[in-house]
Amino acid sequence: GEIRPQTRWGKLEDLGEASDLYEAYQVSYAIFTRRFQSELQRSVAAETDWGLPRERARALRERIAGEPDLAAVSHLELGCYLSERLLRDSDWASMAVSLELRVPLLDHVLLETLWQVPVTRRYLPLQRKQLLRDVGLARLSPALFERPKRGFELPMALWARRALRGEIERTMTDV
Numbered sequence: 001g002e003i004r005p006q007t008r009w010g011k012l013e014d015l016g017e018a019s020d021l022y023e024a025y026q027v028s029y030a031i032f033t034r035r036f037q038s039e040l041q042r043s044v045a046a047e048t049d050w051g052l053p054r055e056r057a058r059a060l061r062e063r064i065a066g067e068p069d070l071a072a073v074s075h076l077e078l079g080c081y082l083s084e085r086l087l088r089d090s091d092w093a094s095m096a097v098s099l100e101l102r103v104p105l106l107d108h109v110l111l112e113t114l115w116q117v118p119v120t121r122r123y124l125p126l127q128r129k130q131l132l133r134d135v136g137l138a139r140l141s142p143a144l145f146e147r148p149k150r151g152f153e154l155p156m157a158l159w160a161r162r163a164l165r166g167e168i169e170r171t172m173t174d175v
Contacts, residue, residue, distance in 0.1 A: 005036035018050075021069060022061050025076045026050040052080075070123045071115075078111075089154060105132075 003010045011027055014034050018024040030051055032040070037051070049057035060079060064072035087103070094101040104110075114122065114131075122131055133145060160168055 005033040006031055020061070021064060021072050022057065022076065023050050025073065025080070026052070029081060068119045071119050074123075082106075093154060105136075 005011070011030060011033055014027045014030070015024060017034075018027055027050070030037070034050070048054065052060070060076065063079070064075050067075065090101055117131065124130070129145065133142075137144075
């Protein structure tokens with residue numbers, strides 16, 4: 001069967017064409033392949049560098065140049081996924097229920113201080129967040145960290161099937 005462009009397998013060609021960490025990172029978060037994106041938005045695709053405006057891509061590449069891979073990915077996560085997706089979505093969801101959302105671990109003074117910590121201390125052992133445990137959360141129960149990771153998802157499918165169903169049907173039906 002056909003491999004759909006929004007699947008991991010569909011993006012393998014793009015991953016094979018990626019020449020650096022920035023491009024591989026962009027492929028990992030892309031919804032569609034570069035070819036499919038260019039079909040959808042011919043004028044926009046010509047002005048982008050792996051999905052981002054060229055100037056933004058240049059700035060990201062400069063920021064991660066010479067960084068160890070783990071530090072480079074952290075910069076990309078902070079500058080792309082966290083700031084442009086997670087914080088935006090969290091802000092939107094919290095505002096919808098009049099909830100004030102705080103993210104103290106993203107304080108710029110804290111982050112600037114952490115960038116001075118050697119990479120091995122910052123990231124190793126992988127997936128344990130050992131530095132956070134040792135320094136900031138030493139008085140908390142280790143059980144807080146020894147549990148499966150939980151994702152954050154907006155209930156779009158539920159909303160589309162219930163509260164927004166009529167609106168979606170009216171919009172999508174060519175009557």
